[in-house]
Structure formats: structure tokens, C-alpha cells
Amino acid sequence: DLGGHDTYMHKEISEQADAVDRALRGRIDDRFSTVHLGGLNLDAREARTIRRVKILGCGTSYHAGQIGAQMIEELARIPSDAEPASEFRYRDPVVDPDTLYVAVSQSGETYDVLAAVQELKRKGARVLGLVNVVGSAIARETDGGIYVHAGPEVCVVSTKCFTNMVVSFALLALHLGRIRDLSVADGKRIIDGLRKLPGQIDEILKGEDEIKELSARYADAKSMMFIGRVRGYPVAREASLKLKEVSYIHAEAYPASELKHGPLALIEPAMPTVAIVPDDDLLEKNRAALEEIKARSGRILAVAHQAQEKADDTIIVPKNEPELDPILMGIPLQLLAYHTALALGRDIDKPRNLAKSVTVE
Numbered sequence: 612d613l614g615g616h617d618t619y620m621h622k623e624i625s626e627q628a629d630a631v632d633r634a635l636r637g638r639i640d641d642r643f644s645t646v647h648l649g650g651l652n653l654d655a656r657e658a659r660t661i662r663r664v665k666i667l668g669c670g671t672s673y674h675a676g677q678i679g680a681q682m683i684e685e686l687a688r689i690p691s692d693a694e695p696a697s698e699f700r701y702r703d704p705v706v707d708p709d710t711l712y713v714a715v716s717q718s719g720e721t722y723d724v725l726a727a728v729q730e731l732k733r734k735g736a737r738v739l740g741l742v743n744v745v746g747s748a749i750a751r752e753t754d755g756g757i758y759v760h761a762g763p764e765v766c767v768v769s770t771k772c773f774t775n776m777v778v779s780f781a782l783l784a785l786h787l788g789r790i791r792d793l794s795v796a797d798g799k800r801i802i803d804g805l806r807k808l809p810g811q812i813d814e815i816l817k818g819e820d821e822i823k824e825l826s827a828r829y830a831d832a833k834s835m836m837f838i839g840r841v842r843g844y845p846v847a848r849e850a851s852l853k854l855k856e857v858s859y860i861h862a863e864a865y866p867a868s869e870l871k872h873g874p875l876a877l878i879e880p881a882m883p884t885v886a887i888v889p890d891d892d893l894l895e896k897n898r899a900a901l902e903e904i905k906a907r908s909g910r911i912l913a914v915a916h917q918a919q920e921k922a923d924d925t926i927i928v929p930k931n932e933p934e935l936d937p938i939l940m941g942i943p944l945q946l947l948a949y950h951t952a953l954a955l956g957r958d959i960d961k962p963r964n965l966a967k968s969v970t971v972e
């Protein structure tokens with residue numbers, strides 16, 4: 612049931628405020644400025660012994676994991692990283708008893724993720740799931756976890772589930788942080804930020820006409836560059852994946868700082884750059900990257916909290932807490948991918964060569 616939308620992708624992008632609201636519902640504990648995650652199955656004493664967090668997923672879920680790792684590192688101060696599940700399983704990894712492993716998957720059936728979970732379990736590791744489909748294989752095989760509550764996602768390309776995964780990682784980071792050394796005040800700051808998300812998502816979605824108009828102007832590009840820094844880098848990677856999947860336009864994502872180490876050679880008027888430019892402590896650094904691109908006559912579309920002088924176009928997104936900004940900055944770029952694909956007449960809900968869940972190696 613498309614509920615008046617022309618594609619599931621559009622429907623699912625439009626549902627994100629409700630989906631985020633669902634992920635938060637019943638989980639916030641204002642008394643202790645923390646969250647309750649019923650199915651986690653990890654008590655406070657165990658949570659304090661974790662020395663590393665390793666997040667495993669594929670595609671969009673891996674990108675959500677990259678943002679999640681940064682959130683856990685920032686809020687809980689536990690060294691964390693994300694890795695594609697398939698890479699992890701084939702490199703004969705050292706499985707460490709003090710590491711918390713988190714498998715992230717929309718379908719809960721992705722073979723590479725499931726196989727990584729099974730290998731970890733066989734070696735005695737503690738593995739949590741961050742999964743959308745209730746009762747799926749990965750949800751069943753893990754020791755506990757968080758359901759992301761995005762609701763059914765039909766479009767092959769993931770949008771609302773990505774957003775809810777990142778929100779769920781924020782909840783996990785807050786939970787682990789408050790068991791460890793995150794202050795009550797910081798816990799409250801993050802909770803206040805989380806509560807603002809649904810309203811801010813609706814605000815972004817109200818700007819759809821403007822993004823549609825921008826998409827028409829960028830749809831003639833053969834190739835696009837996406838850049839971001841630290842919190843913005845996984846946002847750039849996910850936005851670049853979304854664009855290639857639905858529009859078939861070639862796209863590259865790089866950390867802004869890496870441009871000068873090679874990719875700058877690609878910059879010319881026919882290769883536009885989408886830049887993630889949050890108002891955080893790296894704003895000046897990001898502005899410097901925009902200047903480098905402008906000096907090579909590159910066209911720039913910025914996603915930012917305020918107008919960027921060097922950019923040809925800027926999509927302004929509402930500001931939240933710095934740790935939560937990545938949740939919002941990707942949303943206009945889902946719409947950019949959607950409207951670009953629409954302008955090019957693509958089969959949006961079923962891009963060529965792709966399947967919704969990849970249950971083979």
C-alpha cells in the first residue's frame with residue numbers, strides 16, 4: 612500500500628519522523644537521563660568491562676554502523692569501529708573477549724552478517740544485534756540487542772531504516788555512556804536532542820520542492836564527489852551509495868581531508884561535489900575544502916547549518932547536538948537521490964541488479 616506516494620522509496624523517506632518517534636517511545640528515562648533497552652541482555656557490570664566495540668554490517672547498514680561507532684566512542688569513550696561483515700569474516704580476525712560485537716542489519720537475513728555472527732558465537736564472543744525485522748535469523752542468533760522499529764521497508768534501497776539504525780546507535784551510546792562516565796548533564800543534553808529529531812525531520816521534508824529543483828540541475832552530472840569530515844564522512848558515504856543505487860550516476864565519497872591526496876585531480880565543472888558542512892568544531896576546516904574545490908572551478912552543493920559562501924547551492928538543515936547532527940544531514944540527500952532518479956526515469960523501488968536482502972555469499 613503506497614498510501615498516495617508514487618514509490619515506496621518516497622513513502623519510506625516521508626515516514627521518518629514517525630519511525631524515529633517509534634524508536635524512542637518507551638525507552639527514555641528522564642530520572643537518570645538515560646535509556647532503557649529491554650532486549651539488550653547486558654548488565655551494568657558487564658557493560659563496564661567492555662574495552663572495544665566492533666560493529667559489523669553490509670552496505671547502508673555498515674554506514675549506519677560507522678556513525679554508530681563514532682557515537683559510542685564520543686558518548687561512552689569506548690574505542691569503536693565498524694567493518695563490512697564480509698571483510699571481517701574472511702580475514703580470520705582475532706576474537707577478543709573484552710570486545711562487544713554488534714551486528715547491524717535491516718532484514719536480519721544478510722548472509723555475510725549472519726555468518727560473521729555464527730563465527731563469533733562459535734568462538735565465545737558476545738554479540739548484540741541491531742536489527743529491524745523482528746524474529747529474523749540475526750535477531751535469533753545474537754545474545755540480545757535492539758530492534759530499530761523502522762517498520763516494514765519495501766523499497767530495495769534503505770532510507771528510513773538507516774535513520775532508525777543511527778538513532779538506535781545513539782540510544783546504545785547513551786546507555787553505555789551513562790553506565791560509564793557520561794555525566795547526567797550530557798545525558799540530558801542528548802535526550803533533549805533525540806526528542807527534537809522527529810520535528811526537525813519534518814522540517815527537512817518540507818523543503819522537498821527545493822531539493823527537487825536542485826536535483827533537476829545536478830542530474831546531468833556523469834559523476835559526483837561526496838565529502839565530509841569525521842561525523843560527516845559516513846554521511847557522505849551513505850549519500851553517495853544512495854545516489855549510485857537509484858540514479859546510476861557514478862559517485863565517490865572521500866574524507867574532505869583526503870581530497871588533496873589525489874581525488875582533487877577529478878575536480879572540474881562537470882564533476883559536482885556534495886559537501887557535508889555541519890556547524891561544529893571542524894567548520895573552518897570544511898570551509899577550506901570548499902575553497903580548494905572552488906579554486907578548481909568545481910560546482911558545490913553544501914548540506915549545512917548555515918549558508919556557505921563558497922557553495923553554489925546550500926541545503927540548510929536544522930541544528931541538533933553535534934553528536935546527533937549526522938542523523939539529520941543525510942535526509943535531504945535521500946531526497947536528492949530520489950529526485951535525481953525520478954528525473955532520469957529510473958526504476959526507483961527496484962534498481963537494476965539489486966535485491967532487498969542478500970542471503971547468498
Ligand code: F6R
Pocket residue numbers: 669670671672673715716717718719720721724767768769770856967968969
Ligand atoms: C542500500 C541497501 C543495501 C543493504 C545491505 C544490507 O540501500 O539497501 O546496501 O543495506 O544489503 O542489508 P541488511 O541491512 O538487510 O543486512
